Amino acid sequence: xxxxxxxxxxxxxxxxxxxxxxxxxxxxxxxxxxxxxxxxxxxxxxxxxxxxxxxxxxxxxxxxxxxxxxxxxxxxxxxxxxxxxxxxxxxxxxxxxxxxxxxxxxxxxxxxxxxxxxxxxxxxxxxxxxxxxxxxxxxxxxxxxxxxxxxxxxxxxxxxxxxxxxxxxxxxxxxxxxxxxxxxxxxxxxxxxxxxxxxxxxxxxxxxxxxxxxxxxxxxxxxxxxxxxxxxxxxxxxxxxxxxxxxxxxxxxxxxxxxxxxxxxxxxxxxxxxxxxxxxxxxxxxxxxxxxxxxxxxxxxxxxxxxxxxxxxxxxxxxxxxxxxxxxxxxxxxxxxxxxxxxxxxxxxxxxxxxxxxxxxxxxxxxxxxxxxxxxxxxxxxxxxxxxxxxxxxxxxxxxxxxxxxxxxxxxxxxxxxxxxxxxxxxxxxxxxxxxxxxxxxxxxxx
Ligand SMILES: Cc1cc2nc3c(=O)[nH]c(=O)nc-3n(C[C@H](O)[C@H](O)[C@H](O)COP(=O)(O)OP(=O)(O)OC[C@H]3O[C@@H](n4cnc5c(N)ncnc54)[C@H](O)[C@@H]3O)c2cc1C
Numbered sequence: 001x002x003x004x005x006x007x008x009x010x011x012x013x014x015x016x017x018x019x020x021x022x023x024x025x026x027x028x029x030x031x032x033x034x035x036x037x038x039x040x041x042x043x044x045x046x047x048x049x050x051x052x053x054x055x056x057x058x059x060x061x062x063x064x065x066x067x068x069x070x071x072x073x074x075x076x077x078x079x080x081x082x083x084x085x086x087x088x089x090x091x092x093x094x095x096x097x098x099x100x101x102x103x104x105x106x107x108x109x110x111x112x113x114x115x116x117x118x119x120x121x122x123x124x125x126x127x128x129x130x131x132x133x134x135x136x137x138x139x140x141x142x143x144x145x146x147x148x149x150x151x152x153x154x155x156x157x158x159x160x161x162x163x164x165x166x167x168x169x170x171x172x173x174x175x176x177x178x179x180x181x182x183x184x185x186x187x188x189x190x191x192x193x194x195x196x197x198x199x200x201x202x203x204x205x206x207x208x209x210x211x212x213x214x215x216x217x218x219x220x221x222x223x224x225x226x227x228x229x230x231x232x233x234x235x236x237x238x239x240x241x242x243x244x245x246x247x248x249x250x251x252x253x254x255x256x257x258x259x260x261x262x263x264x265x266x267x268x269x270x271x272x273x274x275x276x277x278x279x280x281x282x283x284x285x286x287x288x289x290x291x292x293x294x295x296x297x298x299x300x301x302x303x304x305x306x307x308x309x310x311x312x313x314x315x316x317x318x319x320x321x322x323x324x325x326x327x328x329x330x331x332x333x334x335x336x337x338x339x340x341x342x343x344x345x346x347x348x349x350x351x352x353x354x355x356x357x358x359x360x361x362x363x364x365x366x367x368x369x370x371x372x373x374x375x376x377x378x379x380x381x382x383x384x385x386x387x388x389x390x391x392x393x394x395x396x397x398x399x400x401x402x403x404x405x406x407x408x409x410x411x412x413x414x415x416x417x418x419x420x421x422x423x424x425x426x427x428x429x430x431x432x433x434x435x436x437x438x439x440x441x442x443x444x445x446x447x
Contacts, residue, residue, distance in 0.1 A: 006031040006230075007434055008250055008259035010237045010274075013041025014420050015408040016265030017220040018070055018427030019434075024227035025073070026435055031259075032224060033252060035236035038213065039221060042267070042383060043420055045213035048376050052211045056298045056380055057325050057337040059313070062204035063194040064421040066428055067216075074219040081215045082206040083312065083329055087115070091170060091315030094364035097121065099166045099317075103203055109138060111200045126163045133157045134196070142193025143186070147389050150180040150188045170315050170322060176387040176417045177294050177341045187387045190415050207312045209329045237266075239277050240405065247404040261404040261437065263430045268293065268411045269382065280401045287394050291411060295347060296383035297340040299358045300327075301372040305334040319361040320346045320354075336362070336372075341383075351377045384418035385411045398430045404437070406430045 009020045012034030023030040038044055044055050060067065060082065068078065078084065088102040099121035104114035116130045136157060144153075150172050154164055164180070172180040175191045195203040208215060221231050232254075239251035240262070249258040264271050268291050275285040299321065309326040316324060320340060327335035338358050340346050346354055355375035363369060385391065395413040398406045408430035410418035416425070 005029075005249070005258040005260045007261045007263065008033060008257055009263045009265055010250065011041065011265035011267075011270070011409070012036075012039040012217070012231065012233075013265060013267070013409070013423060014043055014067075014216055015410065015423040015427035015430075016041075016263070017216055017224075018066070018424040019263050019265055019408050019431040020224045020229055020231075020427075021070065021073065021220050022428050022431035023434065024224045024229040026431075027228070028435060030224065030229040031257065032229065032231045033235040033237055033250070033257070034231070034233050037233050039217035039231070039233070040213050042380060043212045043423075044217065045211035046378070051332070052213075053300060053376065053378070054208070054212045054298075054337075055378055056296050056383065057323075057339050058208055058212060058420065059325075060206035060208070060420060061195055061202065062199075062206065063202035064206070064419075064424075067421050067424045070424055070428075071216065071219075074216070074223050076215065076219050078206075081208065081210045083209050084204050084206050085312070086111075086200075087203040087205060088311065089167075089315060090311060091121075091166060091317050092365055093317040094319065094361065097166075097317070099315075101167065103200065106200065108198055108200045108202065109134070109196050112196045112203070121166070122163065126160050129158060129160055130163055130167070133159060137189060137192060138197070142189045142197055144189060147184050147186045147392065149389050150176075150183040150185050153185040153188075154180070166317060170317070173341045174323060174339075175419075177296060177384045178387040179342055182386075182388050184387050184389050184391055186392055187415070187417050191417060194416070205313070207325070207329055209331075211330070237274065240274055240402070242278065242280075242402055245280065245401075245403050247402050259404075261406065261434050263406045263408050263427075263434060265408040265427060265430070267382065267409060268385070271407060271409070275400075278402060281405075284396055284400055284407075287396060290394050291391070292386040292388070293382035294342050294384060294386045295379060295381045296342075297346060297354070297380070298378045299338040299340070299355060300376040300378075301336045301338065301355065301359055301362070302374040303334045303336065303369060303372050307334050307336075307369050309336070314365075316361060316365060319358075320344070321358045321361050324362065338362070347379070351375070387417050398426075398433045406433055 006029040092098040101119045103111040241249040272288045275281040321338040323339045325337040410423040414422040416422040
């Protein structure tokens with residue numbers, strides 16, 4: 001394919017970056033337009049009071065195959081940016097009750113079976129119920145023909161309340177950013193299947209040890225530019241140009257940009273606004289309008305440098321704060337990142353109230369800790385797709401009714417929750433679709 005205008009990728013989040021790298025690698029001229037002054041989208045670094053933080057604490061899994069492949073292509077050494085640890089979950093309640101689950105050095109899925117049978121903090125009946133559930137899921141290949149809520153699925157598999165509250169609810173909320181009474185069991189099972197079905201290393205936890213911006217955005221930008229592509233920051237796309245049933249370019253705040261094909265790798269709300277400008281795309285826009293988003297809140301608490309967690313991440317039960325990450329790994333000793341996924345009463349609290357509540361919860365878990373010296377709160381109100389029952393049927397595929405216009409992003413029909421891996425896989429898929437489609441010349445609309 002030798003287009004006379006570049007393929008334009010709109011949006012420099014992880015989906016748009018994956019798409020642009022894939023196109024550049026194949027020698028296809030690509031121009032990436034990002035409205036912000038930096039790349040990364042919902043997984044980016046931010047500078048606050050002279051320190052580099054992430055817009056939200058991110059955790060990756062060994063099952064993030066496409067992301068890890070992409071990083072290898074970019075020459076990013078895994079151990080330079082991640083600390084990989086076999087799954088080892090510790091969830092504590094302020095009343096002293098705790099649950100510990102760790103996988104064994106056995107082939108999958110025995111590593112999980114061993115973990116469930118030997119989990120500490122569960123009664124024997126709860127361990128067997130968890131094991132029975134995991135066997136049943138394996139028999140049905142971690143898939144469900146008809147979607148239902150995770151709560152219904154757990155009820156059908158007779159999971160005891162202590163197991164639901166102590167393990168399944170935190171896992172579901174952490175993975176899907178959606179509470180289990182409305183979370184899609186299809187998406188939950190897909191996540192469990194990808195993590196536990198094939199290879200023991202798939203369920204490893206990958207803790208980031210570098211700012212998000214250094215992990216993918218910067219190396220991807222270098223790669224794209226070294227391979228003849230161009231990356232433009234501060235370029236907002238406000239409209240689509242077409243001739244007949246085919247896309248010919250985009251309108252930006254710097255003027256029109258001709259394109260042989262266009263990948264919209266923008267979040268659902270921005271994609272919806274762009275699709276709505278084209279009558280031919282009203283059906284797609286109508287489905288997109290039905291997708292809801294849920295927030296994720298990250299509360300950074302600064303303690304004296306000697307304060308540390310017993311492990312890189314800890315679950316907190318019966319509290320507003322759900323997971324606590326020790327930023328010592330990132331060279332920020334004493335800094336804790338407390339994550340609250342999904343909607344909830346915390347969104348009605350102001351930042352000072354929220355910091356007080358969450359630091360009070362940590363004080364009950366760790367009575368020896370002094371009070372935090374400072375806090376920073378980052379609320380991402382539209383952090384991810386609400387992974388509700390039936391949502392997979394609404395998620396769009398790459399192709400649209402306008403020839404040469406493709407969609408990419410974590411919200412598309414990957415079957416996965418809205419995650420980094422979903423975004424990367426979607427970006428790769430859209431780039432492959434572009435590469436397969438012969439382009440037509442795009443007269444006019446020259447930059
Ligand atoms: C706080 C938080 C915590 C998270 N934790 C995890 C985690 O632990 N693990 C995990 O796997 N995932 C996590 N996620 C989800 C993950 O970050 C997202 O799934 C992923 O970053 C989405 O990437 P994307 O490229 O699809 O979209 P985005 O990152 O939203 O990228 C879209 C880009 O398009 C740009 N854009 C928008 N409109 C325009 C326009 N008109 N013109 C040009 N550019 C435009 C935006 O600025 C943005 O850069 C988390 C998300 C958040 C917010």
